[in-house]
Amino acid sequence: MKLPVIKHLTQFIEENDQDYLIEAIEVLEALTEVPSLKDEELDVIGELISNMYGAIEVNKMVQSGTDKKEALNAFMKRVMGSIDK
Numbered sequence: 001m002k003l004p005v006i007k008h009l010t011q012f013i014e015e016n017d018q019d020y021l022i023e024a025i026e027v028l029e030a031l032t033e034v035p036s037l038k039d040e041e042l043d044v045i046g047e048l049i050s051n052m053y054g055a056i057e058v059n060k061m062v063q064s065g066t067d068k069k070e071a072l073n074a075f076m077k078r079v080m081g082s083i084d085k
Contacts, residue, residue: 001050003076009055010068018059021052028052054079 013021028045031037037045054075061071 001047001054001076001079003072005051006054006058006075007072009052010058010062010072013055013059014062018056021056025049025052 009021028049032042032045058068058071058075061074062068066074
C-alpha cells in the first residue's frame with residue numbers, strides 16, 4: 001500500500017463519491033479472473049485494489065470525525081502492525 005495513492009483516492013472520494021471506487025474495485029476484481037494475466041499484472045491489480053480499499057477505510061474514519069491526516073496515519077500504522085505479525 002502506498003500512502004500517497006491512498007491520500008489521493010481519499011481526496012477523490014471527498015470530491016465525488018466512494019461508489020466510484022467500489023465500482024472500480026468490482027471491475028478490477030473481475031479482471032483477475034482473466035486466465036492469461038501474468039503474475040506481475042495480478043500484483044499490480046492487487047495493489048490497486050488494496051489502495052482503494054484503504055482509501056475507503058480512511059474515508060470511513062474521516063466521516064466518523066477523525067482528522068484526515070490522523071486517519072491516514074492510523075490506517076498505515078494498523079497496516080504496518082498487521083504486516084509485522
